Amino acid sequence: MSTSLIILAAGQGTRMNSDLPKVLHPVAAAPLLIHAMKSGAALAPERTVIVAGVGAREVAAAAQAFDDTAQVVIQPEQLGTGHAVLCAREALRGATGDVIVLYGDTPFIRPETLQRMTEARARHDVVVLGFEPADPGRYGRLVMQGEMLERIVEFKDASDEERTITLCNSGVIAASAQTLFDLLDAVTNENASREYYLTDIVAIARDRGLSASAVTCDEAETMGVNARDQLAAAETAFQARARAEALENGVTLTAPETVFFAHDTVIGRDTVIEPNVIFGPDVTVESGARIRAFSHLEGCHVSCGAVVGPYARLRPGAELSENVHVGNFVEIKNATLATGAKANHLTYIGDASIGADTNIGAGTITCNYDGVMKHHTEIGARAFIGSNTMFVAPVRVGDDAMTGTGTVVTRDVPDAALAIGRSEQINKPGLARKLFEMLKSRKAKRDEEAE
Ligand code: UD1
Ligand code: CA
Numbered sequence: 001m002s003t004s005l006i007i008l009a010a011g012q013g014t015r016m017n018s019d020l021p022k023v024l025h026p027v028a029a030a031p032l033l034i035h036a037m038k039s040g041a042a043l044a045p046e047r048t049v050i051v052a053g054v055g056a057r058e059v060a061a062a063a064q065a066f067d068d069t070a071q072v073v074i075q076p077e078q079l080g081t082g083h084a085v086l087c088a089r090e091a092l093r094g095a096t097g098d099v100i101v102l103y104g105d106t107p108f109i110r111p112e113t114l115q116r117m118t119e120a121r122a123r124h125d126v127v128v129l130g131f132e133p134a135d136p137g138r139y140g141r142l143v144m145q146g147e148m149l150e151r152i153v154e155f156k157d158a159s160d161e162e163r164t165i166t167l168c169n170s171g172v173i174a175a176s177a178q179t180l181f182d183l184l185d186a187v188t189n190e191n192a193s194r195e196y197y198l199t200d201i202v203a204i205a206r207d208r209g210l211s212a213s214a215v216t217c218d219e220a221e222t223m224g225v226n227a228r229d230q231l232a233a234a235e236t237a238f239q240a241r242a243r244a245e246a247l248e249n250g251v252t253l254t255a256p257e258t259v260f261f262a263h264d265t266v267i268g269r270d271t272v273i274e275p276n277v278i279f280g281p282d283v284t285v286e287s288g289a290r291i292r293a294f295s296h297l298e299g300c301h302v303s304c305g306a307v308v309g310p311y312a313r314l315r316p317g318a319e320l321s322e323n324v325h326v327g328n329f330v331e332i333k334n335a336t337l338a339t340g341a342k343a344n345h346l347t348y349i350g351d352a353s354i355g356a357d358t359n360i361g362a363g364t365i366t367c368n369y370d371g372v373m374k375h376h377t378e379i380g381a382r383a384f385i386g387s388n389t390m391f392v393a394p395v396r397v398g399d400d401a402m403t404g405t406g407t408v409v410t411r412d413v414p415d416a417a418l419a420i421g422r423s424e425q426i427n428k429p430g431l432a433r434k435l436f437e438m439l440k441s442r443k444a445k446r447d448e449e450a451e
Contacts, residue, residue, distance in 0.1 A: 001097045001098055001121075002046040002098070003044075003046065004045050004046045004099050005037075005045045005047070006088045007036050007050045007101075007102045008051050008102070009022075009023040009033055009053075010052055010053030010054075010078055010084055010087075011053065011105065013105070015226045016231075017228070020055070021053075022104075022105055022225065022226075023104035024058060024062055025231055027225075027235050027238050028261060029262035029279075029281045030263040030281065032106075032107045032225055033050070033063060033104045034063075036104050036107055037066055037067060039107075040102055040114065042111030043111070043115070046097060047069070047095055049071045049073055049088040050071070051072075051074075051075050051084045051087050051088055052074055053076075059072060060072035071091045073091050075087040079189070079196050080193070080195030082184055082187045082200060085101055086181070086184050096177070097176065098118065098121055099174065100173070102172055103171050105224050106223070107225070108221050108222075108223055108238070109221050110217070113129065113215070118174065120215050123211075124211045124212055125179055125205055126174070126202055126213075127173070127174040127175070127212070127214070128142065128170075128172070128202065129169075129170040129172035129214070129216070131167075131216055131217050132166050132219070133166075133222075136165070136166050138155040139155060139169060140155060141153050141168060141169070142168065148211065148213060149202055149206075149212040150203070150206060151200075152169050152197075152200075152203075156193060170221075170222040171198075171222075171224075173201075175201070179210070183205055184198070187201060238263075239261065242265070243257070246267055249269060251270075252273065253273050254272070254274050255276070258276045259275070260277075260278045260279060262281045263281070264282060265279045265283050268286045268288065269287045270288045271288060271291065272290045274290075274291065274292045274309070276293050276294045277294070277297070277309075278295075280299065282299045283297045285301075286303045288305050290306075290308070291308050291309060292308060292310040293309060294311045295309035295310065296313045297318075299317060299318070300314040300315070300316065300317070300332075302314070303320055303322045303323075305323040307327075308320070312328065312329075312332075313330070313332070314326070314331075315334070316333065317335065318334070319336040320332075320337050323339060324341050324342070325342040326342075327342075327345050329347075330344070330345065330347045330348075331347070331350075332349045333350040333351070334350060335349045335366075336352075338355050338356040338357075338381065339357070340357040341355065341357065341359075341360070342360065343360035345361075347360055347363065347365065348364075351366065351376050352366045352377040352378065352391075353379070355379055355380040356382070358380070358381060358383040358384070360379075360385045361385050361386050361388070364388065365389075365391070366393055368393045375393035375394040376394050377395055377396075378396045379396075379401075382400050385403050386403045387405045388405055389408075390407070390409065392408060392410045395410065395412060396412045396413070397409065397412070397413040397419075398412075398413055398414050398417065399416070401413045401417050402417075402419070403420070405422075407419055407422055408422075409421065
């Protein structure tokens with residue numbers, strides 16, 4: 001059966017103390033909302049509807065950047081989770097299958113957990129995701145009778161006895177679209193918060209002779225973000241998991257706790273990652289590569305056997321083929337380095353293609369930007385680029401070519417040619433000694449006057 005998602009994201013997020021909508025705060029370089037969408041994406045949802053409030057335009061832009069079919073509806077006033085879900089009704093009109101409600105500020109629900117909920121849906125009309133937290137605090141409580149879920153009681157409305165229940169509501173709930181909206185029509189706001197509670201649909205379902213049950217998951221999955229300390233805790237939790245997964249997948253991390261992954265980082269087997277490496281979004285490192293200490297990578301692809309860093313920066317569009325070496329204080333942006341190419345020291349390569357086995361000398365810079373537009377530098381295979389070469393792009397250097405140290409390349413260099421462009425050196429015999437003497441006597445005079 002098909003499933004659609006409703007992701008609640010209209011809450012004020014007051015405790016974040018931020019101009020940014022809460023669900024757009026990032027964990028592992030992706031907005032919280034995208035984590036929730038990724039969990040749900042595993043169910044191949046027929047439709048995805050995000051219920052937004054403040055900052056709806058930014059929320060929509062982020063959601064649609066991840067999934068351009070996602071719909072964003074607005075809940076003008078936050079009247080409760082039940083009201084929020086009702087705001088998605090129009091967007092789901094005609095949707096035949098199930099609906100799963102997720103929270104945009106709860107990033108770690110595992111796809112397998114949602115899968116278990118859809119399986120439980122075959123046996124029950126309403127399925128709620130419960131968990132047993134170390135501290136049940138103010139969570140809503142699941143009132144069970146054997147296998148059956150009788151109702152959910154909000155902490156504020158719960159009796160002392162109900163408050164002793166340890167099985168709590170995560171907020172994730174599944175039902176058919178038809179059932180969900182039918183039940184919500186009967187929800188009122190007669191409760192301690194004067195809110196329309198989504199959770200009330202359980203008792204209404206039971207009254208109508210429908211069945212409800214709970215699936216449980218680990219507390220780690222239901223971790224929500226309401227304030228900056230929880231955002232930091234979510235980051236910590238994500239990183240701990242990502243490091244453990246990397247180790248398990250055969251990646252060596254010399255100092256795991258100093259390596260930071262993004263939500264979508266892919267690292268191959270037998271790659272070694274030295275301390276203090278940071279991965280931004282969209283990085284793939286193939287197997288057997290080495291990412292040396294203090295390197296920063298984003299939007300790039302590193303092939304087998306490549307060595308990056310220490311202190312390298314790979315920016316979006318950096319494409320390193322097999323056995324490429326990129327050394328210290330080298331920045332690569334929107335550039336391809338073919339097999340065996342090397343840029344080992346103090347270099348900027350932007351908007352360029354570098355041929356196989358070409359060696360880029362220290363201090364080389366592709367001058368790709370003229371203040372208005374970006375231009376391309378093309379360097380062929382097996383070229384030898386002398387230290388401190390400046391390529392004033394657009395410019396092309398052929399295969400097997402050389403540039404002399406300090407050359408400013410403004411015109412194309414043919415295959416196998418040597419380009420030298422620098423002013424000639426003159427030696428003045430004895431002039432250095434004379435200069436030293438003159439300067440020393442000047443300094444002595446000044447020191448005397450100062451006394
Ligand atoms: C809710 C549940 C509670 C559960 C807890 C888990 C209800 C009535 N209560 O409580 O049983 O234990 O989550 O964290 O559902 N939202 C909207 N519009 C609204 C209200 C909320 O979009 O009008 C969104 C929020 O942005 C948030 C989510 O819904 O992502 C949950 O809202 P929140 O106020 O945090 O729910 P709780 O009162 O904590
Ligand atoms: Ca709340």
